[in-house]
Amino acid sequence: MNAVVEEHHDEHHDHGPAKGITRWLYTTNHKDIGTLYLWFSFAMFFVGGICALGIRAELFQPGLQIVQPEVFNQLTTMHGLIMVFGAVMPAFVGLANWLVPMMIGAPDMALPRMNNYSFWILPFAFGMLISTFLMEGGAPNYGWTFYAPLSTEYAPPSVTFFIFAVHLMGISSIMGSINVIVTILNMRAPGMTLMQMPLFVWTWLITAYLLIAVMPVLAGVVTMMLMDIHFGTAFFSAAGGGDPVLFQHVFWFFGHPEVYIMILPAFGIISAIIPTFARKKLFGYDSMVYATASIAFLSFIVWAHHMFTVGIPLAGELYFMYATMVIAVPTGVKVFNWVATMWQGSMTFETPMLFAIAFVILFTIGGFSGIMLSIVPADFQYHDTYFVVAHFHYVLVPGSIFSIMAAVYYWLPKWTGNMYDETLGKTHFWLSFIGINVTFFPQHFIGLAGMPRRIPDYALQFADWNMVSSCGAFLFGFSQLLFLFIILKCIRGGERATEKVWEGARGLEWTIASPAPYHTFSTPPKDMADAHG
Amino acid sequence: MLEAQGKKRGVFKLVSVVVGMFAFGFLLVPLYDIVCEVTGFNGKTGGAYQETGKEGVDESRLVTVQFLTNKNANMPWSFRPEVRSVHVVPGILNEANFIVRNETNVTMVGKAIPSVTPFKAADYLHKTECFCFESQKLEKGEELNMPLRFIVDRDIPADVNLLTLSYTLYDITSSVQLAIR
Numbered sequence: 059m060n061a062v063v064e065e066h067h068d069e070h071h072d073h074g075p076a077k078g079i080t081r082w083l084y085t086t087n088h089k090d091i092g093t094l095y096l097w098f099s100f101a102m103f104f105v106g107g108i109c110a111l112g113i114r115a116e117l118f119q120p121g122l123q124i125v126q127p128e129v130f131n132q133l134t135t136m137h138g139l140i141m142v143f144g145a146v147m148p149a150f151v152g153l154a155n156w157l158v159p160m161m162i163g164a165p166d167m168a169l170p171r172m173n174n175y176s177f178w179i180l181p182f183a184f185g186m187l188i189s190t191f192l193m194e195g196g197a198p199n200y201g202w203t204f205y206a207p208l209s210t211e212y213a214p215p216s217v218t219f220f221i222f223a224v225h226l227m228g229i230s231s232i233m234g235s236i237n238v239i240v241t242i243l244n245m246r247a248p249g250m251t252l253m254q255m256p257l258f259v260w261t262w263l264i265t266a267y268l269l270i271a272v273m274p275v276l277a278g279v280v281t282m283m284l285m286d287i288h289f290g291t292a293f294f295s296a297a298g299g300g301d302p303v304l305f306q307h308v309f310w311f312f313g314h315p316e317v318y319i320m321i322l323p324a325f326g327i328i329s330a331i332i333p334t335f336a337r338k339k340l341f342g343y344d345s346m347v348y349a350t351a352s353i354a355f356l357s358f359i360v361w362a363h364h365m366f367t368v369g370i371p372l373a374g375e376l377y378f379m380y381a382t383m384v385i386a387v388p389t390g391v392k393v394f395n396w397v398a399t400m401w402q403g404s405m406t407f408e409t410p411m412l413f414a415i416a417f418v419i420l421f422t423i424g425g426f427s428g429i430m431l432s433i434v435p436a437d438f439q440y441h442d443t444y445f446v447v448a449h450f451h452y453v454l455v456p457g458s459i460f461s462i463m464a465a466v467y468y469w470l471p472k473w474t475g476n477m478y479d480e481t482l483g484k485t486h487f488w489l490s491f492i493g494i495n496v497t498f499f500p501q502h503f504i505g506l507a508g509m510p511r512r513i514p515d516y517a518l519q520f521a522d523w524n525m526v527s528s529c530g531a532f533l534f535g536f537s538q539l540l541f542l543f544i545i546l547k548c549i550r551g552g553e554r555a556t557e558k559v560w561e562g563a564r565g566l567e568w569t570i571a572s573p574a575p576y577h578t579f580s581t582p583p584k585d586m587a588d589a590h591g
Numbered sequence: 592m593l594e595a596q597g598k599k600r601g602v603f604k605l606v607s608v609v610v611g612m613f614a615f616g617f618l619l620v621p622l623y624d625i626v627c628e629v630t631g632f633n634g635k636t637g638g639a640y641q642e643t644g645k646e647g648v649d650e651s652r653l654v655t656v657q658f659l660t661n662k663n664a665n666m667p668w669s670f671r672p673e674v675r676s677v678h679v680v681p682g683i684l685n686e687a688n689f690i691v692r693n694e695t696n697v698t699m700v701g702k703a704i705p706s707v708t709p710f711k712a713a714d715y716l717h718k719t720e721c722f723c724f725e726s727q728k729l730e731k732g733e734e735l736n737m738p739l740r741f742i743v744d745r746d747i748p749a750d751v752n753l754l755t756l757s758y759t760l761y762d763i764t765s766s767v768q769l770a771i772r
Contacts, residue, residue, distance in 0.1 A: 168598050232609055240601040244594055274609050278616025290766055293620060296704050297663065297761030304623050308616060371710060 074576055083178075086170030088155045089574060093473075094177050095152025096466075100542070102144030102184060103459075107535050109137035114497075114531035116514050117524050130514035131199035132191070138202025139220075142320065143227050144184050146454065149462045150323040151176075151234045154262045157469065158238060160567035160574065161256045163247030163583040168240040176233035183226035190216035201512060203313065206294035206305035210286045217287065221280045228273045235266035235273075242266075247566070247582040253347070256565050256590040257340070260347050261326030264354045268315045268322070271358075276312040279305065303368050310361035318357045321421075321453060322350060324461030325392055328414050330565070331468050332396050335411035336403025337562040342395040343590065349388035356385045366437045375434045382432035386425065393422055408560075409483035413464035416456055416491050424452030427502065442512075445505025451498045455534075456491075463490070463541065470548055471555035475573030478548040486544060489537035496530025564588045636705050639724055640717035640742070648682035649745035652752075655679075656716075656743065658687060659757035666762045667695050668729070670703075681745035689722065689737045691760070693729035700767045702726040703758040712754040715744035726763060 075081045075090065085091060112133045116124045125133065155173065159166055167173050190197040195214030198204065209217060242263045246255070255263075282293040282305075292298020294305045325346075333340045340346065362370060362378040370378070396418050405411070427449040431440055440446060463486075471477050500523035505511075509520045516524065555572040566589060570578050627635045656679055658672035673688040693699055703723045707713040718724075722737035729735060743754075 169602070236602060236605045236609075239605060240598050243601055244597045270605055270608050271612055274611075274613035275616040275619075278613050282617070282620075292766075295766075296759065297702055297763050298766060299704070301623070301627075304620065307623060308619050311616075311619065369710075 084174070086166070086174050087576065088159050088167045088170070088173065089473075089576065091167075091173050091177050092152045092154075092156030095148045095155060095180075098177070098180060099145050099147075099149035099152060099462075102140050102148065103538070105188065106137050106140035106145055107538065109133045109140065111531060111535050113137060114528040117516070118528040119525065120516055120518055120521050122515055125514065127514045128196060128199065131201075131512070132197040134512050135198045135201055135204075136188075136191070139187065139198070140184070141454075142202060142316070143224075144180075144187075146320050146458050146462070147231060148180060150262075150265070150320075150458075151231070153258075153323065153327070153462070153465055153469075154234075154238055156473065157567060158241060158259055158262060159245070160570065160578055161259050161565055161589075162242065162245065162250060163566050163579045164241060164245035165577065165579050167237050168245055169237045172233050173237055176230045176237065179226050179230040179233075183223045183230065186219050186226070187223040190214075190219050193219070203309060204283075205309070206283065206286070206302050210283055210294055213287070218284065221284050224280045225277055228277045231269050232273050235269040238262055238266040239270075247579070247584075247586070249584070249586045250589055253344070254586055254589045256326070257329035257343070257346055257350075258323065258326030261322040261329075261350050264350050265319050265322045268319050268354055268357065272312040272315040272319075275308065276316075279308045279312065282308075303365075306365045306368060307361070310364045311358075313364065314361040315354070315357040317450075317453075318353055320458045322354065324417070324421075324458050325350060327461045327465045327468075328396060328417050331410050331414040331464055332399050332418075333564065334468075334560050334562040335408060335414070336400045336405050338399055338403045339564075340395065340590070341398035341401075342391070345391055346395055349391040352388040353385060356381065356388070360385065363432055363437075366434055367441045379432055379434045383429060386429055389425055393418060393425075408467075409478070409480065409487055410464045410468035412484065412487045412491075413460045413467065416487070417460045417464065420456035420460070420494070421453055424449055424454075424457060427452065439508075440505065442510055443505040444501040444509045444511055447511050448498050448501035448505055451501070455498065456494050460490075460494075466545065468560075469567075470545065471559045472567060472572050472574055474549050474552075475555055475571075476548050476552035477555050477559075478544055478552065482540065482544045482547070486537060486540045489540065490534055493530050493534025493537055497527050497534055498530075500524075500527045500530075565590060636707055636713050636716055636718060639721070640719050642684070642719055642742070647745050648680060650680060652681065653678045654681055654743050654747060654751070655753045656685075656687075656741075657753065657755045658689070659755055660689065661757065661759040663759055663761045666701065666760050668693050668699070668701055668760060668762075670758075670760045679743050681743045681747055684719065684740060684742050687739045687741075689739065689758070690734065691727060691729070691737060692734040693731060696731045698728065698730050699762060699764045700726050700728045701760050702763045703760045706757045706759070708755045708757070709751060712747060712751045715747035715751075716754065716756065717742045717744060723758065726767070728767075 075087065076084070082090065082094060112125060113130065116122070116130055155167065193216040195216060197216060198209070198214070198220045200208035200213060242255070242259060282291070285291040286293050286295055286300070292300040294300050294302050296302060329340055329346060360378060360382045362374065363382045366375055366378070427445070431437055431446065431449055467478060467483055504520045504523045507520065509516055557570065557572055558568045559572060566583055567574070569583065655676055657676040658674070660670045660672055662668065662670055669692045671690055673690060677685060677687060679685045691701065705721070705723045707716055718739065718741045720738060720740040722739065727735060727737070
């Protein structure tokens with residue numbers, strides 16, 4: 059008799075989340091894991107942001123005021139590493155976890171247990187990375203690109219911890235990507251063809267392929283560093299017959315696809331939000347898919363445009379210049395499609411739409427400065443200046459990060475069941491929008507005037523714009539506390555959200571209740587007509 | 592359980608891609624060396640050259656070969672060529688000497704790494720004997736005369752009349768000790 063009661067009890071457990079901390083430790087639920095990823099990434103966003111504000115505080119005025127050059131180098135390095143691997147990438151994985159199963163009508167991710175592992179590796183990886191600040195010799199100080207021999211012969215002892223941290227986050231991303239691919243290819247609701255998938259699912263599928271192709275190369279390059287440092291090999295040591303330039307080739311073979319890993323899911327998010335608030339179907343769905351795939355392919359054959367000044371033969375420079383310029387074509391297709399979607403639409407400007415429109419404009423500015431950088435003879439002047447800093451921050455902050463914020467505002471009512479505070483949301487948008495432009499636009503000017511990146515002190519002629527830039531950075535940084543407040547407020551309560559939340563929303567995730575029940579689509583949905591926007 | 596099978600196959604395929612790409616990362620190392628050797632990118636010169644006696648001499652022109660000596664940041668030795676430059680007839684064997692001296696009070700091991708500019712000339716400089724093929728171990732204060740014997744190929748492009756052979760001397764004492772240990 060007892061056994062029967064026990065069984066019944068167990069069965070009952072499956073209907074809702076477990077109680078207490080073990081819910082989060084042992085969870086295999088895609089929504090729980092998505093939430094964990096998103097909070098983790100938000101925490102890392104603040105840690106990386108503190109590093110950034112340390113940098114901008116030091117650069118507020120010429121001369122050394124706040125940190126010594128050694129510490130400054132650690133701040134720039136850790137800012138880059140934490141933002142790329144700790145903030146942007148986990149945020150996208152979190153969104154994928156929450157949304158992909160709901161968008162394709164699947165009950166969960168394909169490999170729920172592995173999903174749990176791939177999240178819980180991350181706190182250890184970043185705990186290890188951040189702990190290097192307290193170690194003798196300090197944290198990594200060789201830039202987020204960790205060029206050899208700066209990261210091998212001249213590196214602080216903490217480099218070994220950095221290497222293991224990279225290995226761990228690589229394993230985490232690879233497991234996450236395998237999960238995404240297997241889920242999308244095997245668990246779509248019956249009747250949903252690949253070309254009926256929402257673009258967020260498409261872009262993530264392609265991103266996941268990029269990840270499993272290049273994260274192992276990153277693991278390889280840090281393994282070579284480890285061997286050079288501890289086991290006497292000479293992959294990158296010229297004295298032993300190796301070549302430091304080889305490091306740059308292998309690194310950027312990973313690094314350039316990595317750049318697109320951080321932007322393709324953003325394209326998917328924007329392609330979901332703009333049609334909703336323009337109340338039109340997405341213009342050119344098919345071309346969006348092909349453009350994404352082309353960008354992914356091109357990302358593998360342009361890596362040397364990061365290293366035009368290392369002494370590549372002319373033919374090589376020309377090839378990499380033209381190949382890089384070709385990327386502007388599929389990217390242009392995407393921008394055109396977004397604009398065409400808005401064209402003659404009945405637009406309203408809720409917070410997600412504001413972030414999405416800002417994304418289109420500001421990402422395009424970043425794209426244009428990218429084309430400028432691809433021009434070899436001009437690049438010799440721009441290389442390693444603040445112009446480059448301005449370029450990649452324009453594609454990453456108002457690009458990737460604005461898209462993540464847009465996504466959070468857009469799907470938050472679905473996640474929490476409550477509407478966020480629209481006035482506060484718009485305030486957050488405008489503060490961020492002004493902050494970001496005040497921070498990064500002047501960096502174009504000081505870069506063209508010749509200010510090198512990664513320096514704690516600078517010549518007097520750069521003083522004014524640096525001060526402006528620092529003011530913008532503090533405005534942007536502190537506005538994010540408002541973002542945190544808005545999210546907490548929305549979780550705690552607010553106007554009840556309807557199933558559909560947005561008048562113009564399309565897709566399977568809007569057919570289920572708000573907040574999304576703990577288990578969704580245990581029986582697959584049938585109507586695929588509106589599966590994508 | 593068609594879906595479970597599909598998942599298993601998918602995971603297996605993707606894991607093989609991961610393993611393959613990890614290996615590919617390491618494959619890039621020899622690949623890079625081969626590309627550099629074939630094209631002469633980076634000014635890499637080849638290993639010891641065996642004289643065939645059929646090189647052929649081109650008496651009609653002279654090529655200037657400059658010798659540069661550099662020391663890596665922490666290398667305390669002195670290192671200089673005996674002559675700064677020579678004019679050579681393509682196809683004829685030449686000799687040049689480099690003088691190296693350990694200025695410290697300890698025994699050290701050094702190794703010189705060559706590079707040729709312009710890069711496209713790298714393939715046409717054949718070294719039959721070079722101190723850069725091995726490392727040098729010098730006692731404190733010891734001085735060494737290091738020979739280099741080379742032939743400039745007579746097929747060297749007509750527009751290359753000046754080529755620079757540069758050596759950078761590295762302190763490899765610690766890595767040699769590591770290898771012995």
